[in-house]
Amino acid sequence: MAPRELRIGMVGYKFMGKAHSHAYRDLPFFFDTGVTPVMTAIAGRDEAGVRAAAEQFGFASCETDWRRLIERDDIDVVDIVTPNNTHAEIAIAAAKAGKHIICEKPLALTVDQAKQMRDAVNEAGVRAIVCHNYRFSPAIQYAKQLISSGKLGRIYHVRAQYLQDWIMDPEFPLVWRLRKEVTGSGALGDIGAHIIDLGRFLVGEITDLTATMETFIKERPLGEMSGGLNAKKDVNATGIVDVDDAAAWLAHFDQGALGVFEATRFAAGNRNGNRIEVNGEKGSIRWDLENMNNLQVYLVDDAPGLQGFRTINCTEEQHPFAGAYWPAGHIIGYEHTFINLFATFFQSIVDGTECKPDFEDGLQNERVLAAIEQSSERGQWVQVTQG
Numbered sequence: 001m002a003p004r005e006l007r008i009g010m011v012g013y014k015f016m017g018k019a020h021s022h023a024y025r026d027l028p029f030f031f032d033t034g035v036t037p038v039m040t041a042i043a044g045r046d047e048a049g050v051r052a053a054a055e056q057f058g059f060a061s062c063e064t065d066w067r068r069l070i071e072r073d074d075i076d077v078v079d080i081v082t083p084n085n086t087h088a089e090i091a092i093a094a095a096k097a098g099k100h101i102i103c104e105k106p107l108a109l110t111v112d113q114a115k116q117m118r119d120a121v122n123e124a125g126v127r128a129i130v131c132h133n134y135r136f137s138p139a140i141q142y143a144k145q146l147i148s149s150g151k152l153g154r155i156y157h158v159r160a161q162y163l164q165d166w167i168m169d170p171e172f173p174l175v176w177r178l179r180k181e182v183t184g185s186g187a188l189g190d191i192g193a194h195i196i197d198l199g200r201f202l203v204g205e206i207t208d209l210t211a212t213m214e215t216f217i218k219e220r221p222l223g224e225m226s227g228g229l230n231a232k233k234d235v236n237a238t239g240i241v242d243v244d245d246a247a248a249w250l251a252h253f254d255q256g257a258l259g260v261f262e263a264t265r266f267a268a269g270n271r272n273g274n275r276i277e278v279n280g281e282k283g284s285i286r287w288d289l290e291n292m293n294n295l296q297v298y299l300v301d302d303a304p305g306l307q308g309f310r311t312i313n314c315t316e317e318q319h320p321f322a323g324a325y326w327p328a329g330h331i332i333g334y335e336h337t338f339i340n341l342f343a344t345f346f347q348s349i350v351d352g353t354e355c356k357p358d359f360e361d362g363l364q365n366e367r368v369l370a371a372i373e374q375s376s377e378r379g380q381w382v383q384v385t386q387g
Helices: 015-030 047-057 066-071 084-096 111-124 138-148 187-202 334-351 359-378
Strands: 004-011 035-043 061-063 077-080 100-103 128-130 155-163 206-214 219-223 233-240 246-253 258-264 273-280 283-288 294-299 310-313
Touching: 004 015, 004 066, 004 334, 015 035, 015 047, 015 334, 035 047, 035 066, 035 334, 047 061, 061 066, 066 084, 077 084, 084 100, 084 111, 100 334, 100 359, 111 359, 128 359, 138 187, 138 273, 138 283, 138 294, 155 187, 155 246, 187 206, 187 246, 187 258, 187 273, 187 359, 206 359, 246 359
Parallel strands: 004 035, 004 077, 035 061, 077 100, 100 128, 155 258
Antiparallel strands: 155 273, 206 246, 219 233, 246 258, 273 283, 283 294, 294 310
């Protein structure tokens, strides 16, 4: 049988738009999911910008109003890669229109918004996924298998950091990721959301936590709202930074593990240091996005003299997703995490299998983010609401 076509409508076209578009184009080359993604339409407010993106990424058409894209009969999946303050409205409208949904993280600005998005998806009976793409690294998937099989025994510690340094210059402009009304929170929601998801995926739910947050540079030049690392500043005007530059928190997991988390965009020399370590009674695992193919594994049952962290290059056919790519030792990259995520999502649309992280996961992640902010404000431990 010929693969079923799923027609993609993307809202937004910057960094994540490029990453997602690349994944759509490469997915059928590596995975036989029974689905062929068809890049049908892309939406953005700037007509010249969205037309250029459509041509570069490979979309057949473009819209300057996302509502028109959702109304189209030739769209099956709505992919939301816009700033955080627009996620809820677009996703709820897409669900009501009967479209499946892919949404970048964090899911929403608030817990209430995330609940509305979850409920809209459930009521419409459509599929939805949150783009926590790091779950889909073969090494992280293999780590999950080791932990779930009991290879590490009882889990004692989760230690996670996400360290960047791209806004350390006080003259870097006040882009949208530094404005609370658009982004919700700073380093916490932008990169802290990823390590919360990894902790939840590997170990379980966070039950309570205590946190602190800090804004080091409290005023910046105004600049391009949509600008990235090379955003231009306005030398004549400044604005207040009302989100965090860094956040740190201690947490308890539902199975008794203790978590230590840190997210900052002020760690000089760390371009994208997403790292996690899990310690159990029988061993430990370590992973670092900047060396994403390798999983460090320590097992206490190794003979004396041979004990130590071994490096597992997770490119063997036995490792999740790796068999779809190249021979063992031929490494894959960041872009492949999106291909793996989309392959899993599209397969679930075809055969009805569970696909996570779904909007329930996105909601629970939002509850943890909210608890971190509450704890920092109150200076005390806070319980995390469970679903």
